[in-house]
Amino acid sequence: MxxxxxxxxxxxxxxxxxxxxxxxxxxxxxxxxxxxxxxxxxxxxxxxxxxxxxxxxxxxxxxxxxxxxxxxxxxxxxxxxxxxxxxxxxxxxxxxxxxxxxxxxxxxxxxxxxxxxxxxxxxxxxxxxxxxxxxxxxxxxxxxxxxxxxxxxxxxxxxxxxxxxxxxxxxxxxxxxxxxxxxxxxxxxxxxxxxxxxxxxxxxxxxxxxxxxxxxxxxxxxxxxxxxxxxxxxxxxxxxxxxxxxxxxxxxxxxxxxxxxxxxxxxxxxxxxxxxxxxxxxxxxxxxxxxxxxxxxxxxxxxxxxxxxxxxxxxxxxxxxxxxxxxxxxxxxxxxxxxxxxxxxxxxxxxxxxxxxxxxxxxxxxxxxxxxxxxxxxxxxxxxxxxxxxxxxxxxxxxxxxxxxxxxxxxxxxxxxxxxxxxxxxxxxxxxxxxxxxxxxxxxxxxxxxxxxxxxxxxVDLSKRSELETLKRKIRVQDVNVIDLIRKERMTRAFQKYDDILENKDSQTITAKLRSEITLSMIAGHWDLTETLSDKLLALEGGEDDFARLALIAANLATRDYKEAKHHLNAVPEQSQERLILNWIGSLLSPSEIKFNMENIHHIEVSSAIKGNLDLLKWYEDKTPNPNITGPKTNTPVSRKILLRDIALLRIENRSEDALDMLEMWMEENFQDDLWASGLVAKSLLEIDCGLQFSAQETLEKVYMYEPRHPMVKAAIEIFMDSGLTNKNWNIESNEAVDWPSVNNNNIDSKEWNEKWIETYTVQPILSNNIDISGVAQSMLANIWVANKSMREANIDFTKRNMKNIHKKKLIPTRNERPLGNHLLLTGLVGTVSGIPLDFGFTNTLNPQNPSIKSYFANR
Incomplete structure (x- = not known):
């Protein structure tokens, strides 16, 4: 013992x-x-x-x-x-x-x-x-x-x-x-x-x-x-x-x-x-x-x-x-x-x-x-x-x-x-x-x-590291093809290329498939899916992939998760122009959470995205959109996205004839020998507004011949069919991953439709004839421009644009009160990932009387 x-x-x-x-x-x-x-x-x-x-x-x-x-x-x-x-x-x-x-x-x-x-x-x-x-x-x-x-x-x-x-x-x-x-x-x-x-x-x-x-x-x-x-x-x-x-x-x-x-x-x-x-x-x-x-x-x-x-x-x-x-x-x-x-x-x-x-x-x-x-x-x-x-x-x-x-x-x-x-x-x-x-x-x-x-x-066998690096370079070449097609809006060819990747099951196409899916989810506005896929790609690349990080920043901004966006912003080199633009957008959406170093503004102030976003902020302060009737001066993916947005805003103001003139002049100058699918869809919708139904059908048939798998083209056809604007039987190929919800079903305007829309879309206001308080909240957080005209006519001041007041006065237009198919065109603030323009909406919190926004315009 x-x-x-x-x-x-x-x-x-x-x-x-x-x-x-x-x-x-x-x-x-x-x-x-x-x-x-x-x-x-x-x-x-x-x-x-x-x-x-x-x-x-x-x-x-x-x-x-x-x-x-x-x-x-x-x-x-x-x-x-x-x-x-x-x-x-x-x-x-x-x-x-x-x-x-x-x-x-x-x-x-x-x-x-x-x-x-x-x-x-x-x-x-x-x-x-x-x-x-x-x-x-x-x-x-x-x-x-x-x-x-x-x-x-x-x-x-x-x-x-x-x-x-x-x-x-x-x-x-x-x-x-x-x-x-x-x-x-x-x-x-x-x-x-x-x-x-x-x-x-x-x-x-x-x-x-x-x-x-x-x-x-x-x-x-x-x-x-x-x-x-x-x-x-x-x-x-x-x-x-x-x-x-x-x-x-x-x-x-x-x-x-x-x-x-x-x-x-x-x-x-x-x-x-x-x-x-x-x-x-x-x-x-x-x-x-x-x-x-x-x-x-x-x-x-x-x-x-x-x-x-x-x-x-x-x-x-x-x-x-x-x-x-x-x-x-x-x-x-x-x-x-x-x-x-x-x-x-x-x-x-x-x-x-x-x-x-x-x-x-x-x-x-x-x-x-x-x-x-x-x-x-x-x-x-x-x-x-x-x-x-x-x-x-x-x-x-x-x-x-x-x-x-x-x-x-x-x-x-x-x-x-x-x-x-x-x-x-x-x-x-x-x-x-x-x-x-x-x-x-x-x-x-x-x-x-x-x-x-x-x-x-x-x-991953360490002995084959050099071989894998060689394969990665090959993958990059294949990645660019799909993303570049999407950037150029050659959607049908992009889907064909994507189908080829899906059929090829070998490891060389893994990241190519992921990058394509991330891009498709971003343009479709399926931001939760974007975040999931980007996390997966980032893991595959060991945390070192700027495309995945930028996609995550975009997803976080679109879903209003500013704290998470701030984390990813810190992980991307500040010299990246796309990162700076997303940083700037984040600082507008959440000035308290995301800060922007104004010393970097000279790197991005000449970009189409910044100019278009500044116009939108100024118009919101004036409560009236006032786009240049000649359209944008450049023909880039971003300027085209902004042009469609301006058309949507003019349609809300009942200025479809001005919008049609602007679009036709701009397309004639920039697309003599080429075809712009989204522009033709916008043209067909404007022609309906102006009473040119036959021309609208002809325009839509033309674009469908070249881009039968384009999500916007297919959505426009469904809208025409639902509204009785065409008697033609269209053989539309479904692609649930990127397509807009079909309006040709008995479920539209139901509670289930509303819940699904709110769950899926964060920057596109709810499309329904039955908008309750949750639909009002979603619309205000997504893109308040949808109700700009009704709020202006009701003389609702910026300080009174709250959810309770807007719901009480029923200022969020219903589906039938909006221009036909305008949800296909309307966007808010625009940024890019890999050169592809993306919509980040326009929240009700973007009050032009906000001191940070006022001081920004004062410095301009």
Missing amino acids: FSLVSTVSIDDFIPIITSLGIVIFLWRFVIPHGLRGLRVAFQREENVYEIHILTKNTADARELLQDSRVRFGIQSYLWSLTGIAILLMEFLISYTQGIFELNQWVLFVSIMLISIPALISILSSLDAQLKFKLRNRRADLELKGIYQRVIKMVILSIIWIGLTIIFRIIMRDYFITDNSNRLNSSTVFFIFLPAIIAYGRVLGSSWNLLVKNKLLHARGKPTEINPEIPSKRGRVLSTIVLITAITMPITALNTLLSLFATFMIPERFVHSESVFRFGDIAKQDTIMEEGGLLGFYAIELFSKIEIDIIRKPLVSAVLLFLILNIAVVGIAFVFEVARTMFLAVTHISGRAGIKLADNKLIRTERAQQADILSFCFSGFAGQSMFLLALAMMTFWDSTFLPQNEDCGYLESNVCSIATKNMLEELTWMMASAGQVIFLFVWLISIGKFKKLNAMNFDA
Whole structure:
């Protein structure tokens, strides 16, 4: 039995100094080496997952470990590791010297270094498991200040302390009324419950994937996820991990059966007299304190061996494995857990796992990577270190635990609470709970092994990096073709090219397909889809793709998510003209969130987009649009978009004849030998306004011959058919990805139609004859120009243009009150991505009396 001493000598510093040396070595070499080859998977198509590597070498791992968001987690891990090392060194030195004394100050340092990270692991695990919805917005991942982090931890602490007090009161009053040791152990067990549950969930849900990969690596074969052939050292480590993983369900089942035996038939498990005849086995209160059923029968079996040097090591080895198994696994598997958490496919390989981050954001955002790594070291490993310390002190009938008078002056306080029975019960409670939770999650996850085998993981082989770069350049050439066709408004040819890409399933067309789909979703105004696809492309390109970033900025501005737009603006080089224009638009839409450096205005002030947007702002202040009757001076995608907008505004003002004259003169000057599909659609709508129905049909038939798959052409044809302006049967090819909603159905103007429109379109005012308050809100946030004429005629001042007032006076025109098909032409502020003009609407918040807008015009 060990005793505590309070005197300090130079020898007492040996465990601390030695442990620090060991931990520094682990921090400098072992941990970075263990974090090499972290990979992330994200779905490319059904049953196909793209695998990308995040840390190719130890240098990458060290860089990740230096992130300030990781530092807290890794520091708590190193503290507990230092505490364990000090405790182990103190035990070994004392035991080998035969003095059986422990220095209480060394023990205090060790226990504090272990306990603080253990408490942190509770809060970290609690926080991770309370994230019912993943953070998929990059703005939410921005580094929070220490104040916010502390506040969050304090709130979680208060909640959990309150629940613990309630638990203790209930247990004391109704269940454990006369056993203070059990009450104390149960209370501490409840405190650690979040970390214990996290342990079982993580390992249980990732077991299938772990075993599958380690089985192949142990045989010297590459896996789909890790395509490199393992080294001899890697094979040995994989074999050890594999054996440990395979025994985990066995030891967990042993724990579960042992618990049943302990509580239901404890009298059946009493050791025979032969076990105690050697004097090296002490009688335990329950079989849980000696490794459960397997430990019980192992002791019975080995007691038949008369030779001490054979019997004692065998008994010790079995008990060490059974009692320390869960703690050692929790510590040794921290790197495997990190790999699994980064891979983020536990929803495929198992059930009830913990997913901390969106897969695509793990690939592109360091904040996501840091959060995962911090959880692995602080949340997962913290309680395992604490459990290991408990197991070390209570092993072999608590040989290393000072008790009663051996505690010295601590006997009446610390040792009266942390008694032998209390700590032994706490040890098997924590170990058993972790095993049982693991077993439950493992049982509900094992059925997914077949599904896991059906998955195709397409990993990026590092040895083929140069080859992939060559392929990427080829992809760029193919990308330009589709996007360039869309930019030139050759939509039918663009769709044909896109169809060719879809038919070609090889990896060279992956990004080409994504870029095309992103572009199509942007011109269709399906901004949620744009964001999803751009995230995927950004992940494929490792977070380095300006097109994807610009598309995300555009999507965020269009969906009025200005905080997220600000994040992406910071990730794109400021020299980019498209980025500057989007930045400027964002500063108009949300001056408080997005700032624009006016020193950069000279880079963009000559662009068609800026000039057209300034005109729109000026007209809104004057409450009347006043476009140049000769049309724009240039023939670019942006100027054409602005021309269509001006036509829509003139139609709202009942000036269709002026608009038709302007359009015909401009097209005659710029399109003698070419065809502009959108312009001809606008021309046909203007001809209807002017009573030229035959000419309108002729114009529409002409454009349909050349652009049968153009979304605007098809939408105009449906409008003509719905309005009875044509009797011709059109064979329109549907393309739901980019087409406008069909007006030729019985669902139009219904509640479902309204809800679908509001859900889909963020910059195009709702098209309905039944506009309720939600439709008014959507229109005001999308493009208030739709109601400009009605508000002017009602003499509604800018300060009174609020949702309640506009809804009450019914100032948002219904579908039948608007010019026919004007939603195809009307846009607000215009910006570009890859040269393609995009509509960002015109929110009601763009009050020209806003000081920031007034000061801007004053500076002009």
